Amino acid sequence: MEGLVLKLPLAFQTLVTGLAIGGIYALMAVGYSLIFSILNFSNFAYGMVIMLASFLGYFAMSGLGLGLGPALLCAMLGAALLSFLNERVAYSSLRRRRAPPLYFMISAMGTSIFLENMVYATIGSRYNAYPELFAVPTLNIFGASIGKMDLFAMVFSVLAISALTFFIHHTRLGIAIRGASYDASMAELNGVSLDWLIGTVFALAGLFAGLSGVFLGIKYMAYPNMGWITNKAYIAAVIGGLGSLPGAVAGGFLLGVLETFVSVYLSSTLRDVFSFSLLILFLVLMPSGLFGKTLEEKV
Numbered sequence: 104m105e106g107l108v109l110k111l112p113l114a115f116q117t118l119v120t121g122l123a124i125g126g127i128y129a130l131m132a133v134g135y136s137l138i139f140s141i142l143n144f145s146n147f148a149y150g151m152v153i154m155l156a157s158f159l160g161y162f163a164m165s166g167l168g169l170g171l172g173p174a175l176l177c178a179m180l181g182a183a184l185l186s187f188l189n190e191r192v193a194y195s196s197l198r199r200r201r202a203p204p205l206y207f208m209i210s211a212m213g214t215s216i217f218l219e220n221m222v223y224a225t226i227g228s229r230y231n232a233y234p235e236l237f238a239v240p241t242l243n244i245f246g247a248s249i250g251k252m253d254l255f256a257m258v259f260s261v262l263a264i265s266a267l268t269f270f271i272h273h274t275r276l277g278i279a280i281r282g283a284s285y286d287a288s289m290a291e292l293n294g295v296s297l298d299w300l301i302g303t304v305f306a307l308a309g310l311f312a313g314l315s316g317v318f319l320g321i322k323y324m325a326y327p328n329m330g331w332i333t334n335k336a337y338i339a340a341v342i343g344g345l346g347s348l349p350g351a352v353a354g355g356f357l358l359g360v361l362e363t364f365v366s367v368y369l370s371s372t373l374r375d376v377f378s379f380s381l382l383i384l385f386l387v388l389m390p391s392g393l394f395g396k397t398l399e400e401k402v
Contacts (some may be wrong), residue, residue: 116249117367118360123253125359126260127322130315131336132343132351133264134186134308139345140284141304142198144207145337148189150330151218152309156182156316157325158222161231171236171317179313186309187302189214198301215330222327231325256318263314264352267307271348280304335362338382344392353393 131153138146156178163174193210241248271277283290283300291297319332339358343350358378365377385392 113367115244117363119249119257120253121360121363122356123250123257123260123359124322124363125339125356126257127315127318127355128336128339128359129264129352129355130260130311130318131333132339132355133267133348134311134315135336135340136343136345136348136351137280137304137308137311139340140348141280141287141301142194142204142207144204145211145345146189146308147208147211148193148214148218149186149308149312150333150336151215152182152185152189152330153312153316153319153333154222154325154327154330155185155218156309156313157320157329158226158231159313160317161233161320161325164234165231175314175317178317179310182313182316183306183309186312187306190302190305195298195301219327219330226327228327231320233321233324236321252321256322259314260318263311267311268348276300276303335378338378340392341382342385342392344394347392347394350392350394 131149134149135145138144138149159181160174160178163169163177164171169177193214194207197206197210237251240252241250242254243249271281279290279295279300280303282293283295283297287297290300315336319329323329323332335358336355339354340351341354342358343352343354358381361381362374362378366374
């Protein structure tokens with residue numbers, strides 16, 4: 104009994120940390136799923152937008168001396184613009200020519216490599232630590248040492264995703280996005296400007312890239328190849344079901360919690376092995392994920 108009491112604070116601390124990481128994964132996975140739901144391809148350049156957003160937040164706080172709120176706003180707006188330009192430069196001409204999804208993926212990979220190497224050439228390869236945000240970084244809750252930033256990231260992620268859910272279900276633009284995700288051609292026939300709508304979706308995904316980029320930078324520092332961390336968001340999106348926003352949220356939180364428990368109770372070296380093994384398992388057994396829909400094309 105005494106051993107169980109001693110282990111409970113560690114389990115609680117691990118759970119909160121996992122939920123915080125899962126919240127960041129969920130923010131990234133929502134961006135992936137938004138774009139996939141409209142264009143039916145995985146935007147692998149999205150990770151580099153998150154990386155650039157992390158640097159924007161870092162320079163806003165370290166260079167300009169801004170607080171967390173203004174830095175988040177700068178990163179969100181900057182990432183929204185970058186994501187919008189990503190669509191206009193890399194994908195819009197392919198979309199107008201009705202190119203197959205493979206062409207989009209090749210363009211996304213080229214964009215990703217270009218952006219990462221651009222950061223290496225201009226900023227350098229150093230790891231950049233964000234300034235300390237709290238004089239006392241942890242709280243003692245039920246005997247567990249909980250990071251204030253973990254709590255903040257978890258709560259802010261939930262609020263941001265809740266706001267997106269309300270927007271998607273209760274605004275005209277959100278309903279247009281939902282309609283285009285089911286049938287883009289029919290949405291266009293009903294008066295929706297598909298070109299403008301897709302640009303808006305990319306900008307909206309960029310807002311979430313800005314949020315997750317700053318939170319990732321605070322937790323892990325900002326560095327040029329941090330965009331590849333967003334592979335975890337892709338795994339979360341697959342687990343939940345690509346194109347499903349509730350699935351992206353559920354997959355993000357689930358992956359974050361499971362990864363953290365594996366790191367704490369087994370070994371941190373097994374964390375990535377576990378994550379990618381889980382991806383393979385879902386692709387084999389549940390390719391549509393937890394909330395995705397299996398659609399059968401009929402002629």
